[in-house]
Amino acid sequence: MTSIQALDGPRYKVIVNQINTKGEVIAQKIFVCRYLFLAAGSIGTTELLLRAKADGTLPLLNNQVGKFWGTNGDSTTPIINNGRTNPNQGTPGVIAIEDFNNPIAPVMLEPFPLSATPEGVNVALGQGITKPEGYLTYNRSTKSADLFWPANSPNNQKITSALERTYQIFNQANGTTLATPPNFAATAHPLVVRRWGEYAVPMGKSRATVICLLSMALSCQVPLLVSTPR
Numbered sequence: 001m002t003s004i005q006a007l008d009g010p011r012y013k014v015i016v017n018q019i020n021t022k023g024e025v026i027a028q029k030i031f032v033c034r035y036l037f038l039a040a041g042s043i044g045t046t047e048l049l050l051r052a053k054a055d056g057t058l059p060l061l062n063n064q065v066g067k068f069w070g071t072n073g074d075s076t077t078p079i080i081n082n083g084r085t086n087p088n089q090g091t092p093g094v095i096a097i098e099d100f101n102n103p104i105a106p107v108m109l110e111p112f113p114l115s116a117t118p119e120g121v122n123v124a125l126g127q128g129i130t131k132p133e134g135y136l137t138y139n140r141s142t143k144s145a146d147l148f149w150p151a152n153s154p155n156n157q158k159i160t161s162a163l164e165r166t167y168q169i170f171n172q173a174n175g176t177t178l179a180t181p182p183n184f185a186a187t188a189h190p191l192v193v194r195r196w197g198e199y200a201v202p203m204g205k206s207r208a209t210v211i212c213l214l215s216m217a218l219s220c221q222v223p224l225l226v227s228t229p230r
């Protein structure tokens with residue numbers, strides 16, 4: 001889907017590109033509907049709404065669209081150990097190491113095997129409780145959403161310190177060392193953790209409705225937003 005437009009009626013017009021298995025556009029199609037369910041994930045759904053807001057095609061969108069974005073505090077950390085890891089070994093056992101009594105902040109470690117990891121190294125996924133401090137804005141030149149995430153915010157620095165403390169205990173017990181500090185450059189859990197936008201088209205007694213289905217969050221309050229007629 002590339003765009004959404006509110007029509008009289010009330011109806012929504014959506015434009016979609018039909019793509020082949022290489023991702024090439026082979027046709028463009030237009031659909032008109034009364035109820036529109038958006039399930040393009042926290043990034044994709046937000047981008048569609050930000051584009052509609054920028055283009056003025058959903059004029060009743062509020063200013064919360066794009067705000068309150070967060071993660072599960074994901075970070076990756078390569079751990080140097082004394083055993084064989086790659087290329088012929090299986091992944092480590094699927095476990096979670098909880099350190100909820102960490103005096104700095106509660107954190108958790110999980111194995112996060114990556115195929116490009118060198119011999120003698122295992123990668124761990126660290127998780128903590130982030131705040132919804134990120135936001136997305138619409139970039140008119142690229143026609144896509146830009147994500148802003150404050151990796152060095154006080155809360156994220158706190159999670160880093162807590163993780164480093166837990167890794168220290170882990171390393172002492174296992175004779176391992178960290179190849180690098182926790183890296184927060186990527187997340188497997190892009191989440192919108194608070195109510196972040198809503199849309200309803202009030203036209204007479206009948207109203208068109210957009211429903212946005214969002215990722216579940218470990219720390220979320222209301223991950224599912226349903227815009228209802230008012």
Ligand SMILES: Cc1cc2nc3c(=O)[nH]c(=O)nc-3n(C[C@H](O)[C@H](O)[C@H](O)COP(=O)(O)OP(=O)(O)OC[C@H]3O[C@@H](n4cnc5c(N)ncnc54)[C@H](O)[C@@H]3O)c2cc1C
Binds near residue numbers: 002040043190213216
């Ligand atoms: C490596 C990895 C491991 C994970 N492990 C776990 C786990 O163990 N447990 C767990 O609970 N979660 C896990 N997750 C997280 C979980 O996969 C995601 O939170 C979940 O898939 C999000 O669901 P979603 O429907 O919101 O978004 P997605 O699954 O991302 O689905 C969004 C879909 O919308 C499509 N889309 C985007 N934009 C558009 C558009 N404009 N038009 C049409 N379609 C569009 C995308 O192609 C995609 O198919 C993991 C994630 C990763 C990456």
